[in-house]
Amino acid sequence: MLSAFPAKMPDVPPNTSFAGELCGVWIDDDGRAHLSVATADGGRKEQVETFRPFAWLGDAAMVGGVAGVEVETLKGEGTFRWLAHAPERAAFEEFVREVPEGAVIDWIRPLENQYLLQTRRRLYDKLIFPQLRRCQLDIETGHAAGGGFSDARNAADRVLAVGLQFGARPRLLVLEEETDTAEKRLLLELNDVLEAEDPDVIEGHNIFKFDLDYLRLRCKHHRVPCAWGRFGQKAVFRNSRLKVAERWIDFPRCDLPGRAVVDTYLLVQLYDIAAREMLAYGLKDVAIHLGITDETEDGRTTIEGSRIHEVFRTDRARFLAYLADDLRETRGVADLLLPTYFEQVKTFPLLLQEATLRGTANKIDLLFLDEYYHARQSCPQLSTEVAPFEGGYTRSFQEGVFRNVLHFDVASLYPSLLLAIGRNPRSDTLGVFIPLLTRLRDYRLNCKQLARTAPTEDLRAEYQARQASFKILINSFYGYLGFSGARFGDGDLAAEVTLRGRELLQALIDEFAKNDCIILEADTDGIYLSSAEHFAAPEKLLAEVSIILPPGIELEFDGSYAAMFCYKAKNYALYDGRKIILRGSALRSRGIEPYLKKLTDRLIRHLLGAEAASPLALLEDYRRRIEARAVDITEIAKSEVLGQNPETYEQFVAGGGKPRRASAEVALRLNPRPRMGDRVTYYITAKAKGQTSDWQRARAVSGYDPDRASYDPAYYTKKLDDWLERYGPFLGTLPPKPQGELFAGA
């Protein structure tokens, strides 16, 4: 039976003795596993083990083959019915190479993950986050020509300093003189310091796209090896991409044998998927947003990018303070965002760097494969076709302003429904899915408890990170089922979950309505309603409605609000007497022109009773100032994130591609050209002959020329008219819109 099942879980509570804990893995060319293992004093030592790489086979024709490779037949009727183990790496690679055309084979990559899965070991298993050996890295670079952006490909541009920080201890390596010899010495010194300090993880902000790539090019120039890995190993580079919400980020990935590279720039963007609060992801902006650096006081030393080289020469103390502040902020960001991934690695058979760069489906697949491998059970095919299926129930019931608002939601709706249905995915012949989900949920609840009651602050933080990390994992089980790339996906099961969810929400809506509540808005697992009668006693209403719930499903009271502005589905504003909460792209989109955003904010504060002043005065003020061209260009400019690289768009246009896009046209004119994922801010100039559409009239805000290419007042006052047409009716003081005529403003 499943002796090692359920899946590997980190110890509760974390052990205080950490000697022997695994802190790094690297599989060498011979297939031996080099391990970095914690010592009693918090140091690291190397151990070497043998390791037998393995692959799953889907074809009996492959059985036989390479000398020394052992093939076993697995239980069950899955696509991958044979398991091959090679004695070492060369045999493994030969075996993989010899696979006949059309035969099915699959193996876990990289081999380090395979090692963790095979041995059932996990990185940092009993360690807590403060015991991780961390290093922050940030470089400052100079530009020979002065002023412009430093480019590692220019022989004369160079690294001025490499800032490192180990714990609270900065170690700033500085160029001794501005010569090639000195730069080469600096790069060699970096190698020495990393070897001596031997960190588990190297953290940096935009470290892939900038610092490590720059260092790589300078090392190449000086013929210095990028020996930043453990066991004397060199860095390995390759181009990679990461999906963040609806867009892709390209970056030159860097892997260090035995260590993890963590880019806080990527972590911040992953974090902001849910929060969607940040307008910029630069280190300084992020540090202020996350409360690492104080915005109001002299929180940190700042030097304008183009002046760094100059300050390096003229004011060394200030240059070093700037570098030290960058390191401090980077550490602060990672303090907040890295623990989630640190916790994941204790559960999933994968490296810390992989945990930050891989998608959820891939991680869940690894949990399945862990069980199937050790049970010697055959595995299903790589991916499944999933027919489109219906999602959650969403509806806006009312428009306008309402008072005495209550919010209820179903606790963990989809995971609860999965457990209530209790069915494993079709291809899960071993029956891993539901027991795993059950165990993960119980484990998370345990951690949640310990996050409150553990004896030390470090431990409480540890459990908090752990429970948050498991929450994300648990919630992604439903999405996994509907994902066509999931090995154990099951679209029918996913569809049943959403069907049951829609039925449940509808039943709750009916029950609330029966209790004389005015339903305002419902979305997937939550309901906003207005009720003067129940406003003071929401728990009583909760109890009355909860009687209709099936076992295992729990409704929660989530908050009360003095007023709610209901606009459209998934678009509303709440006021609890202290702060305004905005939801929906119409009300909080980051791309919207700031002047329109300010008007909408004022409108909402006014409608919800947070501010007496009507937005109409502000609107007329804008109208006057726009016509006089007295409004700052940044107030009326629109922002958009590029969905493709300018070159790709250029080819698309050259091939007669349509439609053209203002943001992409602006990107083509910018120097340096922005990349996919960068934010472009632009405004619209006046109409001219043959220049009527936005994309022909759009110009970048950077380099705004008020004399030769001023903004078009008519374009922006028209937007005021449109705004008034849309939101004016909510103010209730305006005359009704005349049929067939333009509304107001004229």
Next chain:
DNA sequence: GCGTGGTCAATACCT
């Protein structure tokens, strides 16, 4: 050449 009404794709949100 200009405005109108419709479709479609892209973007940015929500749970």
Next chain:
DNA sequence: ACAGGTATTGACCACGCG
């Protein structure tokens, strides 16, 4: 390379009109 659902915007096209 977790899921589906909604709002908004602008390009584009067909069309009617003068």
